[in-house]
Amino acid sequence: MIGFLVRRILAAIPVLFGVATLVFFILRLLPGDPIALMLAGAPADEETMNNLRQQFGLDQPLIMQYFTFLGHIATGNFGQSFVRSEPVMGMIGEQFVSTLMLTLASTLIAVVLGAVLGVISAIHRNGWADFVIRIISLLGISMPTFWSGILLILIFSVHLNWFPATGSGGFSRLVLPACALGLVGAGFIVRMVRNSMLEVINEQFIMTLRSKGLSERIVMYQHALRNALIPAVTMVGVQIGELLAGAVIIETVFARQGLGRLIVDAIMNKDFPTVEGAVLFTAIVYVVVNILVDVSYSVIDPRVRTSN
Amino acid sequence: MRLTRTKQVVCSLLLVTSLLAGCGKESAAPAPASGTPGTEAKASGGEFIFGLASEPTVLDPGVEPSAAGYRVFRQIFDSLVVETADHSFKPWLATSWEISPDAKQFTFHLRKDVKFHDGTPFNAEAVKFNFDRIVDPKTKSRFAVSLIGPYDSSEVIDEYTIRVNFKQPHAPFMEALSQAFLGMASPTAVKKFGDKFGQNPVGTGPFVFEKWIQKSEIALNKNPDYNWAPETAGHTGAAYLDKLIYRIIPEDSTRVGSVQSGQIAAAETIPPQNIVAFKNDSNIQMLEAQSPGSPYTLMLNTTKQPWDDVKVRTAVMLAIDMDTIVKTLYMGTYQRAWGPLTPSTAGYDPKVENSWKPDTAKANQLLDEAGWTERDANGTRMKNGQPLVMNYLIGTPNREKRHDIGTMMQQQLKQIGISVKIDLQATNAVVSAIMNGQYDMTGTSLVQGDPDVLRSIYHSINTPTPQKFAFNLGHLENQEIDQLLMDGLKSTDLKVRSDIYAKVQEYLIENALTLPTYVFPYTVAAQKEFTGIQFDSRAYPLFYDVAKTQ
Numbered sequence: 001m002i003g004f005l006v007r008r009i010l011a012a013i014p015v016l017f018g019v020a021t022l023v024f025f026i027l028r029l030l031p032g033d034p035i036a037l038m039l040a041g042a043p044a045d046e047e048t049m050n051n052l053r054q055q056f057g058l059d060q061p062l063i064m065q066y067f068t069f070l071g072h073i074a075t076g077n078f079g080q081s082f083v084r085s086e087p088v089m090g091m092i093g094e095q096f097v098s099t100l101m102l103t104l105a106s107t108l109i110a111v112v113l114g115a116v117l118g119v120i121s122a123i124h125r126n127g128w129a130d131f132v133i134r135i136i137s138l139l140g141i142s143m144p145t146f147w148s149g150i151l152l153i154l155i156f157s158v159h160l161n162w163f164p165a166t167g168s169g170g171f172s173r174l175v176l177p178a179c180a181l182g183l184v185g186a187g188f189i190v191r192m193v194r195n196s197m198l199e200v201i202n203e204q205f206i207m208t209l210r211s212k213g214l215s216e217r218i219v220m221y222q223h224a225l226r227n228a229l230i231p232a233v234t235m236v237g238v239q240i241g242e243l244l245a246g247a248v249i250i251e252t253v254f255a256r257q258g259l260g261r262l263i264v265d266a267i268m269n270k271d272f273p274t275v276e277g278a279v280l281f282t283a284i285v286y287v288v289v290n291i292l293v294d295v296s297y298s299v300i301d302p303r304v305r306t307s308n
Numbered sequence: 309m310r311l312t313r314t315k316q317v318v319c320s321l322l323l324v325t326s327l328l329a330g331c332g333k334e335s336a337a338p339a340p341a342s343g344t345p346g347t348e349a350k351a352s353g354g355e356f357i358f359g360l361a362s363e364p365t366v367l368d369p370g371v372e373p374s375a376a377g378y379r380v381f382r383q384i385f386d387s388l389v390v391e392t393a394d395h396s397f398k399p400w401l402a403t404s405w406e407i408s409p410d411a412k413q414f415t416f417h418l419r420k421d422v423k424f425h426d427g428t429p430f431n432a433e434a435v436k437f438n439f440d441r442i443v444d445p446k447t448k449s450r451f452a453v454s455l456i457g458p459y460d461s462s463e464v465i466d467e468y469t470i471r472v473n474f475k476q477p478h479a480p481f482m483e484a485l486s487q488a489f490l491g492m493a494s495p496t497a498v499k500k501f502g503d504k505f506g507q508n509p510v511g512t513g514p515f516v517f518e519k520w521i522q523k524s525e526i527a528l529n530k531n532p533d534y535n536w537a538p539e540t541a542g543h544t545g546a547a548y549l550d551k552l553i554y555r556i557i558p559e560d561s562t563r564v565g566s567v568q569s570g571q572i573a574a575a576e577t578i579p580p581q582n583i584v585a586f587k588n589d590s591n592i593q594m595l596e597a598q599s600p601g602s603p604y605t606l607m608l609n610t611t612k613q614p615w616d617d618v619k620v621r622t623a624v625m626l627a628i629d630m631d632t633i634v635k636t637l638y639m640g641t642y643q644r645a646w647g648p649l650t651p652s653t654a655g656y657d658p659k660v661e662n663s664w665k666p667d668t669a670k671a672n673q674l675l676d677e678a679g680w681t682e683r684d685a686n687g688t689r690m691k692n693g694q695p696l697v698m699n700y701l702i703g704t705p706n707r708e709k710r711h712d713i714g715t716m717m718q719q720q721l722k723q724i725g726i727s728v729k730i731d732l733q734a735t736n737a738v739v740s741a742i743m744n745g746q747y748d749m750t751g752t753s754l755v756q757g758d759p760d761v762l763r764s765i766y767h768s769i770n771t772p773t774p775q776k777f778a779f780n781l782g783h784l785e786n787q788e789i790d791q792l793l794m795d796g797l798k799s800t801d802l803k804v805r806s807d808i809y810a811k812v813q814e815y816l817i818e819n820a821l822t823l824p825t826y827v828f829p830y831t832v833a834a835q836k837e838f839t840g841i842q843f844d845s846r847a848y849p850l851f852y853d854v855a856k857t858q
Contacts, residue, residue: 030736030737031736031737031740032736033739033740033777035777036739036777037739038450039373039451045776045778046776048449048453049775050775051445052448052450054445055445055446055448084506084507085366085448085504085506086507094522095522095523150561150562153562153565157569157571161570161571164571165565165566166555166557166566166571167524167555168521168523168524169521169524252558253559254559255555255557255562256523256524257522257523257524261523262522265363268735268736269365
């Protein structure tokens, strides 16, 4: 197990180096002058602009800027934001907590709702419950989150006044955005669980369990679901990545703090160090989540453990 | 409907109970000196949440260029002078001043009773520190440095007298000085926080910075010692509110919904369709202030053919029905613009009003005269085998429906055989395209109270180049206009200046060098229980007088 972990972590280094290099050059190849954007539409003379360029090291040759950047990240320093004169690491830390809460809450909603509805749907295959659940899952997948987000605000915040529409921090502010995001994930997981449950139900060990006289509930939830969960767990790993990305829109709609908004605003302002730091950080999170997913297989399925 | 009524009853009961409870507590306190029964009493205290559409980058007025920043730091930083609605200047942190006839020396006598939030005394040294800091390259000023212009030095005459010297005449300095961008920051705090001053702003204003939760909210508290409001304010002493919170809500519908449901006290930048609805809402007041400066103005790139030809430019101007465009897109909530300045700007020339009207026949005639007589299969005019195509460069997102202006223009110009291509680009790419001159038409708007804003948009020194982002988008190179724009800097007499700037405004319209569209109204929707939301001369909100009515 430890050998496996070490191998996976070593393999992640070239991935992160690639991400860092790509984001560095893509940012600089895209049109637009960060200094001009920094002025936010205010007029400035050449002297002012040249001074700003010099202060931010943008007058240096590209290759020099690249080596300085690599030197920084090798020592764990993501640099200072152009627009805020603050260490990027601190800005990421401040935003990440909120994104993490949102991701965890919506993953929880997606997994619980997805697994429960998926099992019900499989048990009542082609019945009316299955039919309704499949429609709900289709809606969850196909509704754009900005739309379902606004809809949730209109119903539960503007009209019913149950939850605040905006802000971050506190349980009540988490409910609506987590639902908006969780519904999408739930939609996918319902389909995944339903399909793998249907496969598992038809396997011989289920028949054996039933003939032993075990109750249907124990057969379904203790034995069948456990086997059906493996593909769903893979899905969760992918979903967490999706959620990190999808959070951008939800964070904007609900005016929440978050890493997504930090990245989008930084891209708009061409705040190079912030984009580089935040993208690299997101890549690290992706890598870590995927390693965790791999590890979790062996927890759920003892066969993976023994084959290792 | 029934639910709303029940809620109203519950709310009124709660209100009555809390009022009774409040009365009980306050009975021990001495009776207020003034206040006649029956008049609306102003409640001191309470919290006010304001929905901001975008987040400032830093709250350092010497560095930050954005309007979003201004809307916050105007409450934290005071200025030396305040501009009134009639474009004269009144005392604020300065009690009086003298200006040399050549507009190169400005001497200010300062108030002696002012302290920064951190206890630092406000004096001539502090003013000198502020101006010297803005021009210091290490400050990385993005806008204040432009406002201070040809700054030379500051001399401390005595503890409360300061003289500011300029290398060249700088008449717009008084207007610049009244803006929060040149507001007074505490020298002690600037030295203490260095680069981080923008996250820890300290001024002399009616509100004291408390905290900034990035991407979420900025909280300010009342400055209890505040006693130096300018005479344009509605009262003296400390602000009525205990706490002023800016919540950052970028999404329009969320911001609007938050005011509608009463979760926040007020919100800014209300879309036209919601303005119409809010005007009929009995719980909400709609407040508007017209931005001074340049309206959203379209300009044709005169370095590119055929836009160097005044006949072709005039044809474009005559073919566009601006009244229809503005009325259709903004549902009667925006005013159309007639000239290169908006009506609330000092030196505005009302003669431009009604000076150009749609005339398709005349437009067609001018294009014929200019030699664009052939037509291709789509009806687009041609000359020497080249079609008459106009590329309209515009950025995303669709700010104030500027894309739709392009679409309507496309239909209208088709009538005279000009084909409009709408070139939609991300903001970054628009900046590049402007610096490289890759457009036939594009537009801008600038907020500024002084007519010197015209120099930013029509003087040849402000032509964009691949090294410089500036706003002479028409690439106008006209010595006479350049000279008039420089003459306007030399006198501080508004009458003399207005005459100079009137010539510029009329010339630009006569030669179709500017195509003004709409005047941007800064809009605020607020709960009716709050009074006293004011706007400064640049249409930015002031919260010093805000109170809850009882």
